[in-house]
Amino acid sequence: MLLNLTIKNYRSFRDETIFTTVTGQSKAKPDNITTVETIGEGKCSALRISLIFGANAAGKSNLIKFMDGLVRWVNNTTDDRDRIALYDPFLFDADTPTEPVEFNLEFLCNRVRYVYSGSFNGTSVEKETLESYPKGKRVMLFERKIDSSGTHTANIGTSLAKERIPGFEVFPGKLIMSKFLHDIPSEQLTEVASYLSGIIISNGFHEDISRGIDNEVCRSLIEDPERLKLLATFLNRSDTGISDIKIEKNNGRYEAWAIHETTDDDGSVRKVSLPMREESFGTRSLFLLGFRLLQSLKSGRPMLADEIDSGLHSHITEYIVSLYRDPSVNTHNSQIVFTTHDNNLLDQTVLRRDQVWFVEKDELGRSTLYSLSDFSDVRENTPFARWYMNNKFGGVPSIGSNEYLYD
Numbered sequence: 396m397l398l399n400l401t402i403k404n405y406r407s408f409r410d411e412t413i414f415t416t417v418t419g420q421s422k423a424k425p426d427n428i429t430t431v432e433t434i435g436e437g438k439c440s441a442l443r444i445s446l447i448f449g450a451n452a453a454g455k456s457n458l459i460k461f462m463d464g465l466v467r468w469v470n471n472t473t474d475d476r477d478r479i480a481l482y483d484p485f486l487f488d489a490d491t492p493t494e495p496v497e498f499n500l501e502f503l504c505n506r507v508r509y510v511y512s513g514s515f516n517g518t519s520v521e522k523e524t525l526e527s528y529p530k531g532k533r534v535m536l537f538e539r540k541i542d543s544s545g546t547h548t549a550n551i552g553t554s555l556a557k558e559r560i561p562g563f564e565v566f567p568g569k570l571i572m573s574k575f576l577h578d579i580p581s582e583q584l585t586e587v588a589s590y591l592s593g594i595i596i597s598n599g600f601h602e603d604i605s606r607g608i609d610n611e612v613c614r615s616l617i618e619d620p621e622r623l624k625l626l627a628t629f630l631n632r633s634d635t636g637i638s639d640i641k642i643e644k645n646n647g648r649y650e651a652w653a654i655h656e657t658t659d660d661d662g663s664v665r666k667v668s669l670p671m672r673e674e675s676f677g678t679r680s681l682f683l684l685g686f687r688l689l690q691s692l693k694s695g696r697p698m699l700a701d702e703i704d705s706g707l708h709s710h711i712t713e714y715i716v717s718l719y720r721d722p723s724v725n726t727h728n729s730q731i732v733f734t735t736h737d738n739n740l741l742d743q744t745v746l747r748r749d750q751v752w753f754v755e756k757d758e759l760g761r762s763t764l765y766s767l768s769d770f771s772d773v774r775e776n777t778p779f780a781r782w783y784m785n786n787k788f789g790g791v792p793s794i795g796s797n798e799y800l801y802d
Contacts, residue, residue, distance in 0.1 A: 396431060396441050397594075397697045397730055398508070401499040405461050407454035407762035409485035411497075414458060416441040416730060419749045419768050423775040426720045427747055429728040434506045435530035442750050443719045445732040446740060447764075448783070449754035450792035454762030455734045456599075459701040463596040465498070470592045471573040479568050482517045487760040495521050504590045511572065511591070513539075519567040520547070525587065536584060537571055549574075558582060595691050597700040600680040612686045613649030617642040622689065627654075629685045633711055635678045641668070651682065677706035688715060688731075695727030703733040704740075712737050716745070741780035748773055753790030 396416075403411045418428055418440045430440045449455040464481035485491040495514040502509055513523040523539040535552040542548070547565040558581055563574060575581050576588035597603065616623040627640045630653075639654035651671035656664050671682060684700065691698035704712045712735065718724050719731050741751065751767035767773055767788065782788060 396429070396439070396503040396728065397500075397732070398439070398441060398503065399499070399501040400458070400462070401497075402458075402461055403497040404484045404491050404494055405496045405498075406457040406483050407485065407756060407760060408457060408764070409488065409491055409761045410763075412762070412764050414445075414732075414752065414764060416445055416732070418442060419747075421747055421749065421768075421775060424745070424747050426722065427750060429730070431503055431506060431728065433503065433508060436508060436528060439503060439508070441730065442747070443725065443728070443730055444716055444746070445730075445750050445752060446746070447732070447734045447752045447754060448736070448738070448741075449734070449790045450756075453754045453756045453790065455754040456701045457762065458764070459596065459598065459699050459732075459734060461498070462594065462699050463598060465500070466592060466594050466596055468570055469573050469576060469588060471569065471577060477518060477568065479515055479517055479520075482515060485761070500591075502590070504587050509587060511587075513570075520570065523571055525572065525584070527583075536587075539565065539571055555581065555583065560584075590696075593694070593696050595687050595696050595698040597684055597687050597698065597703070599702040599705055600676070600683060602701075603683055609651075609683060610649050612683055613642050613651050616640070616651075616686070617644065617649060622686075622693075625689055626682070626685050629689060630678070630681060633681060633685075633714065635674075635681065637674075637678070638666070640671075640682075653678070675706075677708070677711075680706040681711065684715075688718065691729045691731065692718060692725055692727070695729050697730040697732070700731065700733040702735070704735045704737040709737055709739040712740060716740060720745070738780045738783055741783055743776055743779045746779065748775060748777075751779065753788055755789045 398415065398417055400414045401411060402408055427443055428440050429443050430438050433439050447455045447458065468481055482496055484494060484496055495516045497514040499510065499512040508528040510526045514521045520539060525536040527534045527536055534554050536555060537552060538550050540548045540550050547567050549563065549565050549571050551560050560579060560581055563579055565571060572588050572591065575584040576592055603609065616626065623640055623642065627637065630637045636655055637653045638656045641652045641654060643650050643652065652668045653671050653674055655667045655669060657667055658664055671679060687698055703715065719729060748768040749766055752764060754762050754764050756762045770788065
């Protein structure tokens, strides 16, 4: 369960920026809340669904981009050993382009609260620490040490002494966390690294296609017929006209085919196959997005999605939100965090104030993130969408006059 994310000096977020799913004091809409009995810290309540609104180019996608980069880094899939791919500092100040990016991620894994924090520049991790709070008190699990010669080492906490973790080489541009995912087995640390590496990210259709995610999805589906059948059901219930899906492999590439049923003049039902690449943009987008949604709901892993409404009708995005609110479907307390422009989702009868976030960028290119619950005059029954469209919360584009458009 994701609780808090803090980033600083990453892309348009120059200053310290905090996003949280931890619930406020309101008791409204309990279907939107999941509660876990932690080990030694009592009950922890967090939101199942969080929405991020903002104008184009306001910076809302940067939160998803950061988490995507961090997950990929833990998985050690960044290619350039001499450069940290996630390093992308704020560029519009004199000093920040050379200053480190900082992060702090708080989450629950197997009912224990963890805090993973670090800072890094373009070539080297300057700080990396993992702490746990099994009984409400801080326990240091590991931290990165750098000596005067620039040599990096891992200092393993005394609580892990019984595991007898062997010494290992620490590279300046690689995470210690990824070591426990791939190279060094540890009962506790490998479990945490696996949790972080398994956070599900959707970067939007076009970026996913450019990365070849569609091929990965098809490969996974052909290996898991049950998931393939479930995805076909999801697409059918989303009114795409698809009754089934089949996957074929040709020359090392996978291709999805959508199966449609048509009724002939004599009343007989005939099946017609159509390459998924020839389906509408919305259907293709929903194919990739649906795969991840079902993956999240089945595994209990959190999902972060950028532009979730791209190419989709409002009723579809409302349907997606309903899946995470439905305890009979979301049986593993999965969470979803997504950016959107669909103001129809701002339904005060469905959402709580603390589920809605806005991003606004100032004249210096700096993004600010804030929650609807920060507004003291907003109640749980306030018409969120109407107030938002009337610019009472910010986070909307400022459209210039078209008088001099061609001058």
